[in-house]
Amino acid sequence: MKIINKENKNKFILKGFFEEDKLKVKNLLTTFGTITEDINKQISYICLGSNKKFDKNSLKKIANKIIKLNIREFQIIAKSFVTKELDLQNVVNVFIDTYEYLNGDDLYSAKTTKSEKSFPLFLVVEDAKVVAESKQTLIISQLVNKARKYQATPPNICNSEWLAQEFKQMFKDNKKVKIKILDKAQIEKEKMNLFLSVNKGSAFEPRLVVIEYNGNPKSKEKIALIGKGITFDSGGYNLKPSQHIKGMKFDMSGAAICAAAMKGIVDLNAKTNVCAVLPLTDNKISSNAQTPDSIWTSMSGKTVEVNNTDAEGRLILADAITYAIKYFDPTQIVDIATLTGAIIISLGTTYTGIWSTCEKSYNKFLAAANKQDELVWRMPFHEDFLKNIKSANFSDYKNTDLSGKGGSNSAAMFLKEFTENKKYIHLDIAGTAGDGDNPTGVMVKTLIQFALDFDK
Structure with missing residues (x-):
């Protein structure tokens, strides 16, 4: 247009x-x-x-x-x-x-026949100020499609190694950012054993993509964006049933959305310091894949018993949060993940679930979501949802509350245990990341807006 x-x-x-x-x-x-x-x-x-x-x-x-x-x-x-x-x-x-x-020009398609070409549309706008302001809308809208492209890319193409290089290319020759990609040996050196445990069944190495942008060097404030990057989730030995395994290519949506949001934050010169830590792997079954009852020591030193290999997202996110805290000391952590099927029971496919430890941060995020017309609904952090997670006999935590009650809340509480009392926002997009086969790129706009307004 x-x-x-x-x-x-x-x-x-x-x-x-x-x-x-x-x-x-x-x-x-x-x-x-x-x-x-x-x-x-x-x-x-x-x-x-x-x-x-x-x-x-x-x-x-x-x-x-x-x-x-x-x-x-x-x-x-x-x-x-x-x-x-x-x-x-x-x-x-x-x-x-x-x-x-x-x-969008950037969406993935493997169709061999081209769709009918659409007629060009022109929008007549006489107000020069409105036209100038609309340039930001265009940039952000195109970045939503960038996230959607990666969401839609099939898992036989979009593996952890490939996706890491794609994210790197997004910031090619951009002097405003520092980007590095940790390979398996470097991840092992960091003792990110929760992350590595999920990768054990994969034919591809894990990757940790780390992006840093300092748009306000005078400020001590820094946002850490953590995005779940499971390029395909079979459930591991807790194998998903057939009706739930299709569409699991979308399980890397959080990472794609964070990468696209970072691109927008950089391109729009946000006066905010932001880093992104994106753990990438698939969750598959092999002779080496982890089994239920496995116990691992996380990067933070806390131990976790895996009582459900299909609750893998929180494992990779926990280590990524610890990495962000160790190397960037953020004042605000925001993670985004297709984390739980339970959020669909709570909020359907209409609202993204949001948890926040800080009222001020929540209000800022809600204002950003409202400005960008994306729907979020606040969910509770409460110690009751941590009881079963902390009831392990042989470790500090279990990775799953198997009671069947408030599963999205217990997942959020598990992750909160690794945030070291930093201000923390958790976003569960399991219901909103895709509309059937159609990826949505949900929250790209809100995350960019949140960063643009963060230090105001």
Whole structure:
């Protein structure tokens, strides 16, 4: 979608109209979302319903319809969609965001037949300030698609070694960041045994991708982003049933989302210090794979009994959190992971679950999510959810509370035990990272916004 500041009278124009508008147009269709075309005058009108009821969700539906319609090269008059509740910037941002999501150039596809080419769309915006502000929306929307590309890439391509190099390429020749990739020997040297335990069944080496950006060297504040990077999750010896194993290529979504968010933070010159620690491996079965009842000593020195090999995400995240604390001493930790099926029972596929140890941090994150129109719902940290995790007879912790009660909360409490009293936000995107086979890149926008506003 291209933004232009003036309409071309030789091309078709598309205007929105409300029921309250007095348009002298014959045979005008007045059902929400319907389009009336005047071929001779090269103008189309789309009904937006009542001005009083038209909100951002209505605008999203309309933008979705126009973009999917693909019948001609429209010039969309942006100001015709403005209401008291939706200013011009809102309108432009929604159109850009929707267009990029539906037509992103960067999405993975192995189809041998090309899809029908879509007609170009133009958004007529006369306000130069709005156009300037929309550039940030475009950057962020394209980075959502970058995360979605990696989410969609099949696991026979997207293994830990490949993905680490892809993340490195994202920051190629970028002098604003420091990036390093730890191989298996270096991970062993760091004694990241929880991470290594998950990798034991893999044909590929684990990788730990570490990215550092210091956008505000004068500040002592630093955000650590930790993203779960399980490139395929079979469940290990606690093998997933057939109906749940499909789609497990999405289990690296947290890492892809963090990498894309870091790219946005850097490209938008956020005045914030941010690092990302991304543990990458698959979770598979082999003669060497870990079994239930295994006990490992984490990087932090705490011991964990693995009573469920399908609760592997929290193992790799725990060591990654410890690594971030040891080498970056962050003031705020944020992890993001497709962590538990239980969150889908709680929040469906609508809300991302969020846990926070700090009220101020939570409010900042919620404000960022609201600004970027992503839905989060706060979940509880409570000691009751740690009881079974700490009831191990032979180690400090079990990795899973097998009671079947509040599984997302007990997983969050397990991870909290490795945060060393740092301010901590945990995001469970198991329900929101994918919509069926469609990856969503959820929380890329919010994480970027959170960093942009963090030191304000």
